Each structure stands twice: as structure tokens, then as C-alpha cells.
Amino acid sequence: xKILVCISNVPDTTSKIxxxxxxxxxxxxxxxxxINPNDxxxxxxxxxxxxxxxxxxTVASVGDASCEAILRKCLAIGxxxxxxxxxxxxDGFYVAAHLAAYAEKxxxxxxxxxxxxxxxxxxxxGGILATLLKIPYLANCISLEKEGDAIHLQREIDGGKEILxxxxxxxxxxxxxxxxxxxxxxxxxRGIMQARQKSLTVLTPTESNPSSSISTFxxxxxxxxxxxVEANNxxxxxxxxxxxxxxx
Amino acid sequence: MSxxxxxxxxxxxxxxxxxxxxxxGRAIADAKKSPLIAVSxxxxxxxxxxxxxxxxxxAISTEQDAYFNVNRYSSTLVQIAxxxxxxxxxxxxxxxxxxxxxIVAAKFEATYFSNVIGLPLSYKPLEVKxxxxxxxxxxxxxxxxxxxxxxxxxNSFGVHDQENSSEIIEITSDYEASASALEVISVEKSTxxxxxxxxxxxxxxxxxxxxxxxxxxxxxxxxxxxxATACSKPVSDMGWRPHSEHxxxxxxxxxxxxxxxxxxxxxxxxxxxxxxxxVKVVINTDPEAPFFKAADYGxxxxxxEVVPELTSKLKALKxx
Ligand SMILES: Cc1cc2nc3c(=O)[nH]c(=O)nc-3n(C[C@H](O)[C@H](O)[C@H](O)COP(=O)(O)OP(=O)(O)OC[C@H]3O[C@@H](n4cnc5c(N)ncnc54)[C@H](O)[C@@H]3O)c2cc1C
Ligand SMILES: Nc1ncnc2c1ncn2[C@@H]1O[C@H](COP(=O)(O)O)[C@@H](O)[C@H]1O
Numbered sequence: 001x002k003i004l005v006c007i008s009n010v011p012d013t014t015s016k017i018x019x020x021x022x023x024x025x026x027x028x029x030x031x032x033x034x035i036n037p038n039d040x041x042x043x044x045x046x047x048x049x050x051x052x053x054x055x056x057x058t059v060a061s062v063g064d065a066s067c068e069a070i071l072r073k074c075l076a077i078g079x080x081x082x083x084x085x086x087x088x089x090x091d092g093f094y095v096a097a098h099l100a101a102y103a104e105k106x107x108x109x110x111x112x113x114x115x116x117x118x119x120x121x122x123x124x125x126g127g128i129l130a131t132l133l134k135i136p137y138l139a140n141c142i143s144l145e146k147e148g149d150a151i152h153l154q155r156e157i158d159g160g161k162e163i164l165x166x167x168x169x170x171x172x173x174x175x176x177x178x179x180x181x182x183x184x185x186x187x188x189x190r191g192i193m194q195a196r197q198k199s200l201t202v203l204t205p206t207e208s209n210p211s212s213s214i215s216t217f218x219x220x221x222x223x224x225x226x227x228x229v230e231a232n233n234x235x236x237x238x239x240x241x242x243x244x245x246x247x248x
Numbered sequence: 249m250s251x252x253x254x255x256x257x258x259x260x261x262x263x264x265x266x267x268x269x270x271x272x273g274r275a276i277a278d279a280k281k282s283p284l285i286a287v288s289x290x291x292x293x294x295x296x297x298x299x300x301x302x303x304x305x306x307a308i309s310t311e312q313d314a315y316f317n318v319n320r321y322s323s324t325l326v327q328i329a330x331x332x333x334x335x336x337x338x339x340x341x342x343x344x345x346x347x348x349x350x351i352v353a354a355k356f357e358a359t360y361f362s363n364v365i366g367l368p369l370s371y372k373p374l375e376v377k378x379x380x381x382x383x384x385x386x387x388x389x390x391x392x393x394x395x396x397x398x399x400x401x402x403n404s405f406g407v408h409d410q411e412n413s414s415e416i417i418e419i420t421s422d423y424e425a426s427a428s429a430l431e432v433i434s435v436e437k438s439t440x441x442x443x444x445x446x447x448x449x450x451x452x453x454x455x456x457x458x459x460x461x462x463x464x465x466x467x468x469x470x471x472x473x474x475x476a477t478a479c480s481k482p483v484s485d486m487g488w489r490p491h492s493e494h495x496x497x498x499x500x501x502x503x504x505x506x507x508x509x510x511x512x513x514x515x516x517x518x519x520x521x522x523x524x525x526x527v528k529v530v531i532n533t534d535p536e537a538p539f540f541k542a543a544d545y546g547x548x549x550x551x552x553e554v555v556p557e558l559t560s561k562l563k564a565l566k567x568x
Binding site: 011013014017019037038091092093096118119120121122123124125126127128130131132135136137138139140142153155156157158159160161162163164165166167170176177181182209210211212213214215216217218219220223224226227228229230231234235237238240241245247248 | 315316318319342343344346347349350351353354355358359360361362363375377379380381382383384385386387388389390391392393399428429430431432433434435436437438441442443444445446449473485491492494497498499505506516517520523526527529530540541542543544545546547548549550553554557558561562565
């Protein structure tokens with residue numbers, strides 16, 4: 001089984017979000033970048049298939065050289081090889097089009113994306129990629145098992161889950177639940193050393209245009225101070241929620 | 249030119265997030281002076297849509313599918329959008345809305361904008377405001393294409409009544425879809441309670457509750473309020489609660505009207521996921537807990553004392 005895991009390089013979850021260049025660009029000064037958490041769940045599942053079913057795992061990012069550190073981390077975690085498509089990730093459609101052009105040539109059995117990136121939050125690359133490749137997409141994937149040629153899947157829906165059956169090839173949107181938190185792999189020294197020997201191929205971008213562009217960023221307005229209510233005055237809290245906040 | 253909306257149903261009834269889409273679609277259709285067309289699968293009664301100002305409803309039967317069928321639904325939406333000359337297709341921010349959105353956009357060769365809050369800032373070219381960095385910021389995005397698919401962020405626009413209910417043309421017909429290699433076998437409901445995505449009120453518990461045996465505090469309060477229950481990440485990691493209740497940056501987003509956090513410290517990753525809730529209440533023993541900076545109302549106090557009292561007072565109020 002050939003697996004592709006699409007990796008988005010995102011600011012660490014504790015990062016303060018600021019903008020520069022008259023609010024036209026993200027300020028990455030002092031920001032640590034990490035593997036998008038949803039992609040990490042997907043990568044962990046892919047490594048499981050590599051260990052149990054001798055699948056090969058390729059990781060790919062669309063981005064400039066700055067995302068190579070994260071691809072190296074994926075190699076240290078256990079991916080077999082990495083690909084960087086040398087184009088600025090302008091929008092989700094643009095990213096999906098580049099990944100599709102690459103995946104078309106490689107004939108992967110399973111393509112794993114994250115449910116969404118935690119910076120752009122498009123929740124779109126997986127669905128568009130699958131549609132461009134004319135193969136099915138399962139969003140919010142919380143379980144993926146293989147039994148011979150049959151694939152058993154689960155999708156989280158509002159208030160429950162769907163149980164599905166399918167075949168490869170397939171694209172999924174990985175999220176928490178697909179693997180357990182404790183299964184996440186922290187690269188060890190051996191992994192980091194081995195990663196240096198593995199290939200990280202840089203591909204030139206194909207002809208493609210983004211479908212949108214961002215004009216400006218904004219930060220949410222500052223919030224007023226909290227109204228504190230004494231623990232022995234619950235009636236006041238209820239009154240405020242009812243009559244001031246209109247929330248009950 | 250027309251505006252197309254996808255109206256999601258559950259057991260034949262329109263979901264609230266889709267009524268919001270109808271109100272939103274009406275406002276856009278007014279601005280563009282174009283008709284508002286709804287597409288719905290398995291809808292029993294179209295009159296609610298007429299009250300929201302929908303002009304035409306494609307009520308598609310679901311005889312072929314026992315469950316949500318992303319392949320058929322997306323193909324149908326694109327076929328109707330094409331034949332109606334729609335430039336804009338709007339879906340809700342529900343799990344199914346966000347599933348359909350990018351697929352419809354790709355098939356329709358349209359731009360896709362998710363997490364859109366508020367009406368477009370301009371129409372030619374279409375420019376929207378959307379949240380990004382998991383609610384830590386917003387961006388203004390401009391489409392380079394005339395055709396756009398929007399996923400509206402839940403609770404960002406609201407459901408509005410329409411002065412005059414419009415006359416509805418109902419069309420029932422079937423549309424073709426290619427066979428899909430994915431098939432839904434069954435659906436398991438997690439509980440009979442409201443889900444986090446649909447809830448007006450969410451009651452959430454953190455590690456401060458000490459253990460799963462104390463969750464009746466959260467559940468009792470939630471049941472009095474008709475609220476969904478949620479939890480912080482460590483609580484679901486430790487298996488005190490199911491993963492589906494984990495909210496935050498790496499869990500579910502919450503966009504309820506009221507969010508009550510009990511024994512949750514308010515780590516940045518937790519707050520990111522609940523930022524778009526309208527009113528936030530915190531109950532925590534530690535006055536220095538970061539949640540107090542993010543909340544609208546707070547009680548510095550012990551959950552084990554405050555919550556039962558709050559629950560019984562609310563119960564008395566509801567029964568009165
Ligand atoms: C990559 C990454 C992603 C993450 N994503 C998420 C996410 O999506 N969602 C999330 O929630 N977290 C996330 N976290 C974890 C986050 O950093 C915090 O560790 C977590 O939110 C803390 O959970 P908590 O508030 O339940 O527990 P704690 O931080 O332990 O807080 C417990 C609180 O309970 C209070 N308390 C104790 N006793 C009582 C009592 N009797 N009555 C009232 N209050 C009491 C304490 O004062 C304290 O404030 C993430 C972390 C990382 C590194
Ligand atoms: N620049 C990128 N390179 C590779 N994969 C990406 C990139 N951006 C997003 N993805 C993948 O698409 C998923 C969804 O991203 P998004 O549509 O931005 O929410 C991510 O979780 C990644 O798996």
C-alpha cells in the first residue's frame with residue numbers, strides 16, 4: 001500500500017497571532033512551527049500501516065524551503081520519504097491542485113490530509129484534492145481499518161458517527177480519534193539520524209492559479225473585563241444571564 | 249443569476265443551522281436582486297422555507313439513500329446550480345455542510361470560502377470576512393472567480409423572520425450521480441442529547457472536576473438547560489469523557505450562545521475553540537485561571553458547591 005500524507009506547516013498552538021505589512025501578512029517572528037495536529041494524527045495512522053502492513057509512507061508539503069524542517073520531523077517520526085512542492089501555499093484550491101498533479105503521477109492507494117489546518121482553517125484541501133483525482137473523500141475520519149481489499153471507516157457527524165465501507169483509492173480528512181493521543185510518536189535520536197539519510201525531493205510547481213487571495217487580516221476586538229459574581233450570590237448570575245446577556 | 253442554498257434536514261426537519269443559511273441567503277439575494285433557491289434532501293414540509301423568503305425549493309427524495317450521500321448530494325447541487333445559473337452556493341457550517349462545501353466547489357469550478365462570518369463585503373469581486381487561526385484572527389478574502397461556494401459559520405448571522413412569506417415552487421426530481429466507492433452502512437448516535445454543533449448552550453467540564461464519577465454535575469446542569477456537554481482535551485485523553493466532547497483548537501469548535509466552563513483553566517488551545525461562543529461563563533476556584541480573562545461572567549468558587557446550587561435554582565426557575 002502506498003500512502004501519501006499531506007503536511008501543513010502551522011504555528012505552534014500556543015503562538016500569539018500577529019500581523020505585519022499593514023496587516024497583510026502573518027508575523028512569523030519568534031513563532032515555532034509544528035506539524036498541523038490533524039496531519040500528525042494522520043501520519044501516526046500511516047506509520048501504523050507501514051509497521052503492520054509494510055505500507056510506504058510519503059509526506060508532502062506545498063511551500064517554500066521553510067517547511068523542510070517539518071518534513072524532516074515527519075521523516076524522523078518514520079515516513080519513508082518526503083516531497084516539497086516549491087510553491088507558496090496561496091489558497092486551499094492552489095495547494096490541492098499541486099498535490100493532485102503530484103499524486104496523479106504516483107498512484108497512491110491512500111491519501112491522508114488533516115480535517116483542517118489550524119492556520120487557514122479551510123477544511124478544504126482534502127475534499128478538493130479527492131474531487132480533482134476523481135476518488136472519494138471521507139471528511140472527519142475517526143477510524144480507518146483495512147481488511148483484505150475492504151476498508152472500514154468512521155466519520156464523526158454532529159451528534160454521532162457514521163460507519164462506512166469502501167475500497168482504495170481514497171482520500172481522508174484525519175482528526176483526533178483516528179489514533180489515540182498516546183500513540184503519537186516523538187522522534188528519538190535514531191529516527192532523527194535516519195531521517196538525514198532519507199530523500200527529500202523538491203519539485204517545481206505546475207501551472208495553476210489560486211482561486212482567491214487574502215486582502216487583510218484582523219485580530220478580534222479586545223474584550224471587556226469579566227463580571228465577577230460572588231459564589232454565594234447565584235441568583236445574581238442567573239439574573240445577569242437572563243436579563244443582561246439574554247443567554248438563558 | 250440566482251443564489252442557491254443547501255438546506256440540511258434531520259428526520260425530515262430542517263436543521264437550525266440551515267434556517268440560518270436561509271436567512272443569510274435571503275439577505276444576499278436581496279442585495280443581488282436575485283431569486284433564492286433551496287435544495288433539500290428528504291424535506292417533509294417546505295412552508296418553513298417560505299417564511300424565510302425562499303422562492304423555489306428543489307425537494308429531492310431520499311428513497312435511494314438511507315443516509316447522507318456526499319457523492320449524490322454534491323452532484324445534485326452542482327447540476328441544479330448550473331441549470332439555475334447560480335453564482336453563489338451557500339452551505340452551513342455543520343459537519344455535513346463543511347463536507348459538501350469543498351467537493352461542490354471543486355465540481356462547480358468555484359472558489360470555496362469556509363468559516364464565513366457576516367454578509368459579503370462586496371459582490372464584484374466577491375469579498376468575505378472569515379475566521380482563521382482557529383478563531384484567533386479574521387481575514388478578508390477575495391474570490392478570483394465569479395462562482396463561489398460559501399460555508400457560513402454557525403450562529404454568526406442568526407435566523408431572521410421575513411416580513412412576507414413568499415410563494416414556493418416545489419420541484420421533485422432525481423439527479424444522476426456516479427457510483428461511489430464509499431458506502432454508509434449505519435449511523436450511531438452518541439446520545440439522545442443535543443450535539444455540541446447544534447446546541448444553543450454548552451456546559452463544559454475540565455480537570456477541576458477531579459474524575460469521571462463527578463460528571464453528573466455537568467450532566468445535570470446541561471439537562472436543566474437543554475445544553476450539550478463538552479470537556480477539555482486532557483479530560484478526553486484520560487478517557488473520562490468521549491473524544492467527541494473534546495473542544496478546542498484540536499477538538500471541536502463551539503459557536504453556542506452560552507458556554508459555561510467548569511473547572512477548566514482556559515489554556516490558549518481551549519479558548520481558541522470556544523472564542524466564537526457569544527457569552528462565556530467560568531466557574532473556577534483559582535481567580536488567576538486564564539479563563540477569567542476570556543469570560544464575560546465568572547464565579548471564583550468550588551464547582552462542587554456552586555454547580556449543584558446553580559442547577560437546582562435553574563430547575564426551580566424552569567418549573568415555575
Ligand atoms: C498541541 C496542543 C493542542 C491542545 N489542544 C487543546 C484543545 O483543543 N482543547 C483543550 O481543552 N486543550 C488543549 N490542549 C491542552 C491545554 O494546553 C491544557 O492543558 C488543557 O486545556 C487544560 O485542561 P483543563 O483546563 O481541564 O485542566 P487544568 O489546566 O488542569 O485546569 C483545571 C482547572 O480546574 C480548576 N479547579 C480545580 N478544582 C476545582 C474545583 N473544585 N472547582 C472549580 N474549579 C476547580 C483549577 O483551578 C484549574 O484552573 C492542547 C495542548 C497542546 C500542547
Ligand atoms: N501547504 C500545504 N501542503 C501540504 N498539505 C497541505 C497544505 N495546506 C493544507 N494541507 C493539507 O490539507 C489539510 C486541510 O487544510 P485546509 O484546507 O487548509 O484546512 C491539512 O490538514 C493538510 O493535510
